[in-house]
Amino acid sequence: MATTAKAAIVPDLAVDLAPSHPSGLRLKTPVLTASGTFGFGDEYRDVVELNRIGAIVTKTVTPEPREGNPTPRTVETPAGMLNSIGLPNPGAEDAVREKAPIWKDLPCPVVVSISAHDESTWTELAAQFEGLTNVVGIEANLSCPNVAGGLDFSTDPDRTAVTVEAVNKGTTLPVIAKLSPNVTDIRTIAQAAEDAGAHALSLINTVLGMVIDPDAGRPFLGAGVGGLSGPAIRPIALRCVFQVAEVVSIPIIGIGGIVTGSDALQFFLAGASSVQVGTATFREPRAAERLVSCLHEYLEKRSQASINDIVGGARY
Numbered sequence: 001m002a003t004t005a006k007a008a009i010v011p012d013l014a015v016d017l018a019p020s021h022p023s024g025l026r027l028k029t030p031v032l033t034a035s036g037t038f039g040f041g042d043e044y045r046d047v048v049e050l051n052r053i054g055a056i057v058t059k060t061v062t063p064e065p066r067e068g069n070p071t072p073r074t075v076e077t078p079a080g081m082l083n084s085i086g087l088p089n090p091g092a093e094d095a096v097r098e099k100a101p102i103w104k105d106l107p108c109p110v111v112v113s114i115s116a117h118d119e120s121t122w123t124e125l126a127a128q129f130e131g132l133t134n135v136v137g138i139e140a141n142l143s144c145p146n147v148a149g150g151l152d153f154s155t156d157p158d159r160t161a162v163t164v165e166a167v168n169k170g171t172t173l174p175v176i177a178k179l180s181p182n183v184t185d186i187r188t189i190a191q192a193a194e195d196a197g198a199h200a201l202s203l204i205n206t207v208l209g210m211v212i213d214p215d216a217g218r219p220f221l222g223a224g225v226g227g228l229s230g231p232a233i234r235p236i237a238l239r240c241v242f243q244v245a246e247v248v249s250i251p252i253i254g255i256g257g258i259v260t261g262s263d264a265l266q267f268f269l270a271g272a273s274s275v276q277v278g279t280a281t282f283r284e285p286r287a288a289e290r291l292v293s294c295l296h297e298y299l300e301k302r303s304q305a306s307i308n309d310i311v312g313g314a315r316y
Ligand SMILES: Cc1cc2nc3c(=O)[nH]c(=O)nc-3n(C[C@H](O)[C@H](O)[C@H](O)COP(=O)(O)O)c2cc1C
Pocket: 034, 035, 036, 037, 059, 060, 081, 083, 085, 087, 113, 141, 144, 178, 204, 205, 206, 228, 229, 230, 231, 233, 255, 256, 257, 258, 276, 277, 278, 279, 280
């Protein structure tokens, strides 16, 4: 009897990170670069095939220029690193003037990360990135541990809600709320962000940590405390994604210690619709690009048609 060969499936890696937004946030692939670990995109354009990654998330931009925290600002830790960079950036006006002409020509879309101080400055800041070619979303960094008050926006549900509303007021783009793991129950904060109109959530920013130099008898980092990132925080990030996926219906972007294809897959199975790669990029600039190939191979091997089919697969 003649056998018919099974047609090979070409897996679809496309995702929409903002289905609740009128224009959506459709990306070709579900791997993005994490804020603060990929500059403004132009720094990597000769090294990475940017057209293969879903989007770049820029360094967080603040209303005014910032120099950042006193040095040293980074230190290696077991399976990770601690940073207290403190959001050095050129400020919104210069960022738009200098970077928007570059973003326009990048071969992948750009999500601009922003951080401000109070309701009105969040609104004004978001508005400064309106109408820029190839800028497809705003990630509100509600969770920077390295600036005064930076964590406050995502440690209290009411404050989170007010801030998300303020950002939405300033922009017509999809708004992604980036949350902190440094809270008692991240689910209440995530729900507040969703109820206030966030179109997606980024989970997680860094975990508060510290290193002490025993010879000097003082904290190693100039700022004393910093944010831990890298594989050391992956189980924490995964737990956050899993818990939040049970209580929200907007897409989740998983972030934290992702290095291998297997790491990324765990986030999808926990309920993330996409992932961001941060610290891994410092060791391997093309890490995000490599992960796209890993996801493609995984789906192909299992004859899965779409990455969306595996999201949230790891429930009890
Ligand atoms: C050196 C460094 C700078 C960072 N700067 C920012 C930033 O400006 N804005 C932000 O939202 N997150 C920032 N982050 C946090 C990352 O975007 C990411 O949430 C975190 O590092 C966890 O992911 P990872 O373990 O893959 O690095 C920074 C992280 C590092 C290591």
